[in-house]
Amino acid sequence: MTQPRRSYLAQSYAFGTEAAPPLEFKAIDLRDRPDHPDHRFNVTIVPGEIVAAVGDEDSGVGDLGAYALGLRRPISGQAVVFGALIADLPYYDLLVFRRRVGYLQVGDGLLQNLTLRDNVALPLRFASDHRMADVEVRVTQLLDDLHLRAAAGLRPAQANEEDRRRTAVARAIALDPDLVVFEAPFDGLTGRAAVDLLEHASRRADGTRRTVFLTAQDLVPSTRRMMTRVLKVVDGEAVEESS
Amino acid sequence: MTAVVAAIGQSGARRLSVLGGLARFALRATRAAARLSRAGRVVTLRNLVNQIRFTALQAIGLVTLLSAILSFLVIAQTSSQLGAVAPNFIGTIMVVAVIRELGPLLTALIVVSRSGTAIAAEMATNRVMGEVTALEAMGIDPYIYLVLPRMLGAVVSVACLMIVFDGVALVSGYIGATVGSGGMRVDHYAAIVLGTLSAKDVWLTVAKGITFGAAVALFCSYHGLAVKAGPTEIPQAVTRGVVGTIVAIFIMSAVFVAVVA
Numbered sequence: 001m002t003q004p005r006r007s008y009l010a011q012s013y014a015f016g017t018e019a020a021p022p023l024e025f026k027a028i029d030l031r032d033r034p035d036h037p038d039h040r041f042n043v044t045i046v047p048g049e050i051v052a053a054v055g056d057e058d059s060g061v062g063d064l065g066a067y068a069l070g071l072r073r074p075i076s077g078q079a080v081v082f083g084a085l086i087a088d089l090p091y092y093d094l095l096v097f098r099r100r101v102g103y104l105q106v107g108d109g110l111l112q113n114l115t116l117r118d119n120v121a122l123p124l125r126f127a128s129d130h131r132m133a134d135v136e137v138r139v140t141q142l143l144d145d146l147h148l149r150a151a152a153g154l155r156p157a158q159a160n161e162e163d164r165r166r167t168a169v170a171r172a173i174a175l176d177p178d179l180v181v182f183e184a185p186f187d188g189l190t191g192r193a194a195v196d197l198l199e200h201a202s203r204r205a206d207g208t209r210r211t212v213f214l215t216a217q218d219l220v221p222s223t224r225r226m227m228t229r230v231l232k233v234v235d236g237e238a239v240e241e242s243s
Numbered sequence: 244m245t246a247v248v249a250a251i252g253q254s255g256a257r258r259l260s261v262l263g264g265l266a267r268f269a270l271r272a273t274r275a276a277a278r279l280s281r282a283g284r285v286v287t288l289r290n291l292v293n294q295i296r297f298t299a300l301q302a303i304g305l306v307t308l309l310s311a312i313l314s315f316l317v318i319a320q321t322s323s324q325l326g327a328v329a330p331n332f333i334g335t336i337m338v339v340a341v342i343r344e345l346g347p348l349l350t351a352l353i354v355v356s357r358s359g360t361a362i363a364a365e366m367a368t369n370r371v372m373g374e375v376t377a378l379e380a381m382g383i384d385p386y387i388y389l390v391l392p393r394m395l396g397a398v399v400s401v402a403c404l405m406i407v408f409d410g411v412a413l414v415s416g417y418i419g420a421t422v423g424s425g426g427m428r429v430d431h432y433a434a435i436v437l438g439t440l441s442a443k444d445v446w447l448t449v450a451k452g453i454t455f456g457a458a459v460a461l462f463c464s465y466h467g468l469a470v471k472a473g474p475t476e477i478p479q480a481v482t483r484g485v486v487g488t489i490v491a492i493f494i495m496s497a498v499f500v501a502v503v504a
Contacts, residue, residue, distance in 0.1 A: 099382035109377030125282040127382040
């Protein structure tokens, strides 16, 4: 497999700064109250950390993933990814830059007309310059790692929820990104499946730790134990929970 | 009075804005081709073949049937109404009315009704299900993955179907001429029709195939991807896409006549 930094993915390293933290939220207004300068969401995530932001549905925690990917612009404040103000990047630069970040959106975001295997292969085929043979090797490896071999030929509507989520995680880490952002990744999963998914998501292809930021309404104890930090969003602010 | 003028102006401005949006959309879809990755090219080619299979191959039966009936009716009626002077006009009517004008129009309408609706509905569903967001989040340009293969597929398919339409129309026209005039030799019919057919008709068919095909894919993709609110907008998007394409095809037909004439 071609090393990402030497390949097509190298373009995505042209943005931001090398030594910058993978993800920073600076004075984000999660409560939709721009006239109240207090209670802003400030968090810096350092390389290798697994950080969860938990909060109720109306806490605004569900918007953090979209801010981190530049899919939406916060009312006030900034999401900074690898030193780049992601919301300010032009559209095509943003597309290129996002190849450094894996993303699992609420639900799963799988393409319904593709099999689970083709869904995993999608970023490798269209967002990298790997040859088809290399892509197939990497996809097979991901399907094996995430126990998806048996369901690989199914379409999302034919697969169970756990397999769909596993596929979405496999797709998010297919390009071996430095950072992954997951929105409510464990909803409806057993604690064991959630731990398994998080273990795969937090490990890069070379064995080093990957930075993970996830949002959820709550975490079960087994996944909570795997977090470097758990931040509870209270009244728009991040309050660190003691372990 | 002011309200009427304002309403007309507003409607005109809205249509102009759609035209501007379509032009931007077409430009982005065309530019997307230059950014295809190595494996992406292979997959796009596969998608293109699938698109042509659905748009062209599966429509051949319908195009053949309608072409055969249309040219039979037109030529049989011409032959029976004009009587002895019919052979002087059969060639002109076959080439000008059937091959040059009705053929491309009918073929494009068949493709809009079969594939245009499918493209608009699929794109709108992609948007509503969050699949377009998922593509953008992966760093994949939705124009590369969704629009480009459909645009190329529609262009190739409409051009090929027009050729099929013309071939069937020529054969069926002979049957119509035989029935309408009470008998006509094949070589006589061929001499009349081929004598009227010119190189201009060939490149006009190709040009119409490209522009009509592009119009089908562009209008339907544009309106499909413009859906924002939810599933209830999908049928509206399909209607807007199909109606827009039909209007565009008729206008383009008129422009072709004006320019070529």
